Amino acid sequence: MSQRIVIDPVTRIEGHAKISIQLDDQGQVEGARFHVTEFRGFEKFCLGRPFWEMPGITARICGICPISHILGSAKAGDAILAVKVSEQANKLRRLMNLGQYVQSHALSFFHLSAPDFLLGWDSDPASRNVFGLIKANPDLARKGIRLRQFGQEIISLLGGSKIHPAWAVPGGVRGPLTTEGIDWIKDRLPEANETAELALTLFKGMMGKFKAETQIFGNFPSLFMSLVGPDGEWEHHDGGLRFVDAAGNILADHVAAADYQTVIGEAVEPWSYLKFPYFKLMGYPAGGYRVGPLARLNCAEHMQTPRAERELQEFKSLSSGSVNNTFLYHYARLVEIIAALDAIERLVDDPDILSDMVRADAGVNNLRGVGITEAPRGTLFHDYTVNRDGLLEHVNLIVSTGQNNLAMNRTVEQIAKHYVHGEKIEEGMLNRVEAGIRCYDPCLSCSTHAIGQMPMEVSLLAANGSVLDTVARG
Amino acid sequence: MQAGSAAPILVIGCGNAIREDDAAGLCAVEAVEALAPAGVQCLVRHQLLPELAEPISQSRAVVFVDARADRLDQPVIVEPLASDPTGAGLGHFGGGGSLLALAEALYGHAPPAWLVTIPGASFGFNTEMTDAGRAGVHEAVRRTLELLAELAAAQP
Known part of the structure; x- marks a missing residue:
């Protein structure tokens, strides 16, 4: 039976x-x-709304990663306006996304997963939480909270609030960073760097303890997808789509946002409201792929700074092809915090982020626009079709959780x-x-x-x- | 470690500005900020996040102001808030009791705390509050200012 x-x-x-x-x-x-x-129904109840409103509306999809929806939506709006946002505006958008990476990854590692790592999966559930973590390692807990706060504060300094800043808009952003904001970030960067390196060292030191989890928690071959830069570098906001297979072979590369449907199909199943995106050339479900930190590191050939590059290559040395172990998403997340902090350090030294030339004005010049960004947990697509008045006639959102859907099932x-x-x-x-x-x-x-x-x-x-x-x- | 007498009294308003009466805590604290005596620091937040533990630990008292969806038949309630060290409800965000426990555990001090709750009539998608919600905000501002005056008078 x-x-x-x-x-x-x-x-x-x-x-x-x-x-x-x-x-x-x-x-x-x-x-x-x-x-x-x-x-949730966002793709339906947004119909008829002006596309200008979409960054603010879609940000409400999530209280944890609203920045991703704001940025993805603004990029779709850029395409409808047919404008190229200024370098200054794009750098500011990138800075906000990096702040989100730091806060989101820090939350995931320090608050939510570290109790498992430090206290064990079989420990008493009543104490396997942040208070248990504080007892086991109060300094780590304190530092983790401050690292997350650092990322949150960057978002707030740019957007005026931490959760749903209506700041990125079609055509650019509403305003630059202030000198006071730059000073605050520079003042806190050394501490953030110290905490990120501490966490990475700690995790690498515990890898031997997690041999079973590394082998059992979703260790299977699959495809991976993320944005990459023009030279195949790690990318979180611009660039084109790349697919790699379990052996690390590139299957599709530099696919532009507007062409995403040439490589991605979406299946549905009667037992879930999540869609099941797949790589079209391999069909469903064989073309299931993973997105997020593990995918970004598998797709990227190199990082933009020496410290992050060292960490990427050490991570890649775990496998001769792609790193297929789902448990190592945690490791990849920490490498991305390092990369994000390095990128933040470069951006706060760039005078462009003080410029007020950050927004292009235009009307509807395209009836369709697609925006892609890399949310902390994976690639995010906003695809809008509008009429000549800019009112939405069709909306398609592909979120990271959906793209990891097949992999999550296999992991369970x-x-x-x-x-x-x-x-x-x-x-x-x-x-x-x-x-x-x-x-x-x-x-x-x-x-x-x-x-x-x-x-x-x-x-x-x-x-x-x-x-x-x-x-x-x- | 106790916060000194020069430490501020912290007032934290929490809520969602686009969910009708859920905005009551935010509105009340914005009004309190304009009327509060010296030595009071006001914060408004969408959610109560773990990083609030640090400023809480540096305060000599903390007052949380929030809307509530139950006990709608009762008026604005001002009550002491106890620390909750169970870890319940502390993930992406937490409750005031969890933050007090976090402040104690991480920074060695959790100040005396109060919770001001405002009954909400509706929590739908709207940036306008209901008449009942607005009335609750007025009452909450009055009661919070009274509490702050008492706390200021009790300063050693």
């Missing part, structure tokens, strides 16, 4: 999801699904196959399944950032739907 384990809800604030694990007649894991059961399945045996559900297994999702730091991450108190119910169901076993917590 086949059985099914359901983890529902895997949710807290930002999203609602559940995980079901299908057992076969022998009680062994046959498959797993990560379901997203929440419908791989972990479940290793840790689930028979009808008994162990706490440590649940933590590891969630930790596998957490590697991707998905937009549903509030749900999966279990800090020991997440309301969760796991049911073991027989084929006829009767409950054989239930584990609840929170």
Whole structure:
């Protein structure tokens, strides 16, 4: 008799999801699904609105990475206006995105994943949280909070608020950085650098301890996609799309934003509100790919600064091709903090970021515009079609969590196959399944950032739907 | 470690300006800032984030002002707020009690704290508050200023 384990809800604030694990007649894991059961509807209710409003509207998709939507939307607006934003404006946009990388990656590592790393997946859930981390390593916890604050403050200095700054607009940005803002960033950079290097050294030192997780938490061959610069360098805002395979071979390169549908298709499944993007040349589901920090490092050939370049090459030395271990998203995230801090250091020495020539004025000159940016958790697409008055007639958003959807399913399945045996559900297994999702730091991450108190119910169901076993917590 | 008598009293307003009465905490604290006695520092935030633990630890008292969606039949409530060291609700953002515990754990000091809650009638998508929400803001401003006056008078 086949059985099914359901983890529902895997949710807290930002999203609602559940995980079901299908057992076969022998009680062994046959498959797993990560379901997203929440419908947002932004692509529909934005229709009829002026495209000018979209940065402000789509920023509300997420309270954690609104900057990505603001920037992606503004870039789509640039294309509709048919303007090339000034170098000054583009540098300012890049600076804000880098601030977001620092705050988002710091949150993921220090607040949400470090308790697992330092206290262990089998430790008491009641203490496996930030307070447990403080007991274990108060200095690290304090530094982590200040590193995140550093990134948040850069966003606030540019946009006037930390969460939803209506600052990037079609045609550019609303204003430059101030000299006081530059001074503040320069003053805090050394501390931020020290913390980032501390975290990276700490993680590298713990790699030996995580051999099992590295092999089991989503270790499988797949494609990877990200933006890269003209010379194949790491890129977070400009450039074109690159696909590489598990062996590191480039399958598509420098694909322009407007041409993304020549390489990306979108499938749907009846059991999830998330779409399933795939690489068209390989079809669905074989063309499933991963995005985010791991993908960006796999796609990039080099970094722009010596320190970041050293870290990238050390990371790449872990594999002769692409690094396929999902668990190493955490490592990639830390390398990206280093790269972001180096880029911030360069930008705050650039006089362009004080310029007030930051916005181009124009009307509707194209009826379609596509904007792509690299959110901390992966590539983000905003694709708008408007009428001659600039009112939206079609909206397509492809978010990072959707692009990692197939990989998240495979990750859950791989972990479940290793840790689930028979009808008994162990706490440590649940933590590891969630930790596998957490590697991707998905937009549903509030749900999966279990800090020991997440309301969760796991049911073991027989084929006829009767409950054989239930584990609840929170 | 105690914050000294020169340390400020911190007032933190929290809420979402595009969710009708959820903006009540923000509006109230913006008004309090214009009327507050010397030595009061006001912050308005969309969410209560972990980095607030540091300024909280450097304060001699902290007052959180927020809208609430339950106990709608009751007026503005001013009540002491206890530290919550369980870690519950501290991920991407946290509650005031969690931040007090974080301030104590990270910086060695959690000041006495109060929570001012304003009943909200509606939390839909709108930048306008309801009449009930606006009335709650007026009452919350009055009660918060009273509390601040008491705290200032009690200064050693």
